[in-house]
Amino acid sequence: MDIRSRFAPSPTGRMHLGNIWIAFLNWLWTRQRGGKIILRMEDIDRDRCRKEYEEGILEDLSWMGLDFDEGPEGIYSYGPAVQSRRYDIYDSILSAMEKKGHIYPCYCSRSRIHQVLSAPHEGEARPVYDGHCRNLTPEERASMTKNPCWRVRMEESTISFTDLFYGTITRTLKAGADDFVVRRADGLVAYQLAVSIDDGEMGITHVFRGNDLLDSTPGQAWLIQKLGYQVPTYGHLPLLVDTRGIRLSKRQKGITVRELRNRGLRPEDLIGLLLHLAGGLPELRPVSLKEALEDFPFEKLTALQKKHIVLPVS
Known part of the structure; x- marks a missing residue:
């Protein structure tokens, strides 16, 4: 099977740790299996989405070193990978359903x-x-x-x-x-x-996202x-929560990647933290993206069976 996964953020705020957690684990699983990853902008709610947030997401992902095979700047066989430019597709399908x-x-x-x-x-x-x-x-x-x-x-x-x-x-x-x-x-x-x-439409075979979307x-x-498509395999990942058990989110003003970057955090520091939270690293230490790919097989990340993971106070 040709693996095609996707990371689909909504540009309604700055990228926080919960977002990069999903993006990184999605990227790691897919790249370790030679698959392709699509970056799709879910900007359907135009009242809340902003161009500056979309640009910030792209900047944070690039800083982290996460690359994508298809993204919002391209036009593909299925159309653009940006929801606000896909309304004709949605309208056509809704009309047929009606x-x-x-x-x-x-x-x-x-x-x-x-x-x-x-x-x-x-x-x-x-x-x-x-x-x-x-x-x-x-x-x-x-x-x-x-x-x-x-x-x-x-x-x-x-x-x-x-x-x-x-x-x-x-x-x-x-x-x-x-x-x-x-x-x-x-x-x-x-x-x-x-x-x-x-x-x-995009032929997605695997979907990684938070387990709050399981229902x-x-x-x-x-x-x-x-609609006649193939149902993908899902990977509902544990949510990152603070010490009060509250999910990290934009509305909760969770720690953003930009904030961590401004504090001087390096990509390898963040990768090490994410692998530590996932149960793949006993103690915190910097890990390069190359090392993560080669030395941290996804199936060895033991914490991913949990419902949520508490982010330690730093």
Whole structure:
């Protein structure tokens, strides 16, 4: 199999340690197997994305020495590797899905959705939609005055996918309850749709990301399959958290790579830290990218089975 993985950051802030953790482990696994890596900019939320953040991501990755075979500057057989320039692809697929009856408009207000998702549902440990707008008549839809979002018309089905750390995962998806949104009421394409189309169109065989996205994977795998693509193998990695157990993120103002660079940290210092956190290095020390590739086989990184990894205070 020709391996194709992807690193797909959203340029909504500076790259933090949690981002570079995913990028590095993705790069290491793929390069050790002779695969190709695609750098895809997930800038679909134009209100929050900025060009300066995209440039900062590219700068941080270059500083680290992480290279990519395809990226946002190129045009490929599948189109650009930038979501904001792929709207014609998303619109075309959504139009085809609508004609086939695979999606439907949902007119529920935010307050109603919040109420539904907050209510307990027998036998369900997660929030579910109640399918309220699934079977509206044409007359009922015509009487609505607000712009709808669009949801998939989920079929009662069982979906299985493979995860490098969790093994084979099988989930039952339910009609109505699992009718997730593919286009928002403001017209923006939803993440679930864009990422599924992009992974399928780009021929992605392996997806590495945080395990906080594990619950959304069955729906994505179903959609990828529904659209006729090959479902990739996933690798849901443990999240980096602070000493309070809070996930490192842009919203939490986690430590950024730029901040570490300004403190005088070298790429080999950061690589050593990431390998130490991954369980491949007993004690902290600098490690070059070349040494990481040659002397730290991915399967020897023993901490990657954990749910989260605590970042030591420095």
